[in-house]
Amino acid sequence: MHRPNDTPKSRKILRTAAVSLIKHDYVARGVESHPRCQLVVVTDDPHVPDWVHQRNQEFADSRGIPYVRDVERALREFQVDVAVVSSEAERHCDLSIRAACMGIHVIQDKPMSTQLAECDRLVEAVERNHVKFLLWNRNLLPAVIHATEVVKSGAIGAPYAVHCDFYFSKDAGPPKGTRQPGDPPINWLEFQRAAHADGSDGGVGREPMGELAIEGIYPLACIQQITGAEFEQAFARTAAVFHQANADNGVEDLASVSLCLSGGITASVAIGRIGAASHPDIGEIRISVLGSEGAIVFAEARPEVGIYYRGQPAKEFRHRRVAGDNDFLLVDNFVKAIDNDGDTLLNARQGRSITATIEAALRSAKSGRAEVVAPPAILQHS
Amino acid sequence: MMRLAFSGGDGSGATGLAEAALRIADLSVTVVAHPDAVRRHQAAAVLSAGLTASSLSAALDRYGGEFDAVMIESTSSGLPDDVASAAAAGKHILLAFPLLDSVVAAERIITACRQSDVRLMLCQTARFRPSQIAVRQVLESGKLGEPALLRIHAWDSQSLTSQRETRDVAAAAGAGGTRPAWPRLTEQLDLAMGMFGGWPSELYVLGRQEAGRSRSEWPRHVQVHLGFGEGRMALISVASEALPEGERYATVSLIASAGAAYADDFDQTQLVYRSGCARAFKTSEGTAAVTHELREFAEAVRQKRDPAVGGNAGIHALHLTDLAWQALSTGQPVQTKGLQHASPQ
Known part of the structure; x- marks a missing residue:
């Protein structure tokens, strides 16, 4: 439907890469539910185990798109605008950071990471490269x-x-x-x-x-x-x-x-x-x-x-x-953040705050004390 | 047949007692004692009691042969003496929970009843709510496995809170209490101990710091986090002055190792549409809780056994309320090691 305020920029199809799809694929499916996002490639690192390649390949085959065993090459050659990261939790941030450093916006599955330091690295990369980041959530149910x-x-x-x-x-x-x-x-x-x-x-x-x-x-x-x-x-x-x-x-x-x-x-x-x-x-x-x-x-x-x-x-x-309508609305929020250079519903800094809170809770469960939530390693970029 | 005397109170308890007594075949209220003649006769009329007296001691003197047990609603500092007199006369005792909010007074009461070999039961009506009974019964049947995580919400409106607080703070002060009373909180702590069958190993309490509210008062909302042995836990949210006038919200969920019980986050509400917004109306549980409670008391007396909520339950709940106050004041978790008490009744 044509809307008067639509501009050519806001109607731009966002070429989207599924970056490692070894978990349930609900994030990728959610992203493709939005008409502005078009999955164009599935990608992962070459050294991941065979079962990971197999799952990535199966998803790519189901969509009729290529599977490329080289993340940077896939993101570059397929002129990707958005990376959807849904790997093992310990690889989440690394993959997201690599995409952000290529100027690519990121939608990432939860949990943000198993390591708080990785979240700090991600916050820095997202803010330094001025890309949008959305951590998947249920806030638009x-x-x-x-x-x-x-x-x-x-x-x-x-x-x-x-x-x-x-x-x-x-x-x-x-x-x-x-x-x-x-x-x-x-x-x-x-x-x-x-x-x-x-x-x-x-x-x-x-x-x-x-x-x-x-x-x-x-x-x-x-x-x-x-x-x-x-x-x-x-x-x-x-x-x-x-x-x-x-x-x-x-x-x-x-x-x-x-x-x-x-x-x-x-x-x-x-x-x-x-x-x-x-x-x-x-x-x-x-x-x-x-x-x-x-x-x-x-x-x-x-x-x-x-x-x-x-x-x-x-x-x-x-x-x-x-x-x-959570899937569509989340992606719509993300797309609008790109269009309007606004913020996403759950950005990297907020996701990092949640990870730090969980980390404090787990520390508390071991120590028996109330534990302070660790502040972010870097201040907000201007 | 158990013949019951009803002593003291502001008269509000008489209606519930009368409704419940109607439903118990072997219980009748025979005597009402109250210093105020108007209230005394009103209560007697409601309860269909034929005899009245101006005080419990007067009732014991004149009509001691006409009742077997006494329900005392008083929270005055003279309560331990009243109980001692009634117990010495062989009367079984039904008292408000949690025993004046004073451990010293509570211990005097318990000792008096034990020495006279009469049953002492506390009116912890929250334990006898039909939903609570259902949860406890299925837990005790073993079908749910071991209790693992209990979550309680107990929120009150201002009028419900202030009535109770005024009464019990005064009582606590009169009996040498060292912290403000909050019976609604103490009730929930008792529920948690009853559900887990024991004393917690640690507790952590958060409260809302409010401008203009003294630190010697409870905040209007506290969040109590209890840890029990073997990784078991409870979260309890208690709020006063939190809801619109006359409203009360109470829910419980229990996650156990083999199942769960939920009672009921929507507090048994129904929808009503009138002009304006849809409204939620609570489906009343009627007098079921009081009836269960009185029936338990009557059966405990008849069977010469300890009732479900005896004096020790009140003592444990009071001790735990003390610790909650300490945890709130320090902002730190309180470990209860070394403060171990016998399992609550």
């Missing part, structure tokens, strides 16, 4: 948009306390306690590779990650959006309660976090991968906000529709989310 609007409208006054329940009721391999004497511990990477089949390989990589590191961005980004405040301090408790893979690799599948934010705001997060038996749908995701003039409680899943029928498979969700 209908309920989150609505709740944010309610809070921003002042309907409950100034928010001063936020809580988020963020539970995924998926299983993750054998239950804790099922490893037999003499059995080796579960290898994290092999386990995550196997989990690819059902899309629950969010923690794929060599470094084991707990639920806070893998999914913590979602509730924290939501809190960040609703309050507009900065995370300052974290206190956390963590445990491996449900899954043998988490117990074997010393990473949590359940956590609770208390947070101090700027402006005297407090927040808390209860997060876990709590097993399929614990909820009939994808899981309980609820947010509550106390404000100076009232409060709001909302369910991230709504709008949804309940569907039940004879012979329904046990694992099929009884409640299905509908009218979700």
Whole structure:
């Protein structure tokens, strides 16, 4: 549809590269849902394992586009405008930085990184090269948009306390306690590779990650959006309660976090991968906000529709989310940031803040103390 | 048949008690004691009690043979003496939770009841809400596995808060309390200990610092983070003066090793459309909680066993409230090692 304010620049098709697609491909699929983005190439480094090449190749074949085993060459020769990075978490920042240093805008899957220093490097690269960066998130789901609007409208006054329940009721391999004497511990990477089949390989990589590191961005980004405040301090408790893979690799599948934010705001997060038996749908995701003039409680899943029928498979969700437009809206936000030289919904600095908060929470879980969120290594570029 | 005397209070508890008593076949209220003649007779009418007295001691003197147990709503500093008199007369005791917000007074009360071999139960009605009972029953059945993460929200409006705070702060001061009382918080701490069946290993408390509010008061909102043994944990959000007039919001979710229970983040609300915005109206649980509570008391007396919420539960909750105050004041987690108490009842 023609809009009067459209300019030739704003209608420019953004040539998009999928840079490593070894995880579930929802980010790449989300990006291609926007008419301004056109996937033109899949690329990765030549030295990655064969299974990585295989997944990249399969995705490229499914779209009828080339797979190039040289990131810089692909980005250059295919005149790429946008890189979509969805590799193992430990490679996220490196791939994004390399794209940014070529003047290419970046959409990156979560988590931002397993290392805070890598996030600092990314912030520096994005800001120095004046490219746009978007960390994938759930902040444009209908309920989150609505709740944010309610809070921003002042309907409950100034928010001063936020809580988020963020539970995924998926299983993750054998239950804790099922490893037999003499059995080796579960290898994290092999386990995550196997989990690819059902899309629950969010923690794929060599470094084991707990639920806070893998999914913590979602509730924290939501809190960040609703309050507009900065995370300052974290206190956390963590445990491996449900899954043998988490117990074997010393990473949590359940956590609770208390947070101090700027402006005297407090927040808390209860997060876990709590097993399929614990909820009939994808899981309980609820947010509550106390404000100076009232409060709001909302369910991230709504709008949804309940569907039940004879012979329904046990694992099929009884409640299905509908009218979700998160993918399109995120990419639209990103595209508009490019068009208008504006900011994205979750930029590199904000993503780094979330990673630092998770890092502080994990430190706290070990130390038993409240831990300060590490400030960024570099100041904001002018 | 248990015959119950009702003593003290502002009269507000009589209606709920009367409704609940109607539903329990082997319980009746026979005596009402109150110094104010108007309130005394109003309560007696509501409760269909045939006998009245101006005080508990007067009721014991005149009608001691007409009741087996007494529900005392008073929070005055004279409560321990009243309880001692009633217990010495062999009367079982039902008291407001959490025992005057004073550990010293609570211990006197517990000792008096123990020495007279009468049952002491605290009205911790939050434990008897139908949703709480359902969660605890399924947890105790083992179907959920081990409790892992409990999350509680308990938010009140100003009027509900101020009534309770005024009463209990005064009571705490009168009984030598060293921190302000906040019964709603103490109730939630008791719920958490009841759910995990024990004392936490650490707690961390955040509160909202507000201009014009003294540091000797609780903030209007606190966020309590409890750690229990074996990696178990709880997050509790308690707010006063947070909701529109007359409103109260209370929800619980429990994540356990083999399942979960959610009760209920939308607080059993229904939609009503009128002019203007859609409104959410709460579906009342009626007098179910009070009825469950009274039934438990009557059965504990009949079976000569400890009731579900005995005096020690009040002591534990008071100790934990003290620690929460300490944690809030210092801004640091408080480790409870060395402060170990027996498991709450």
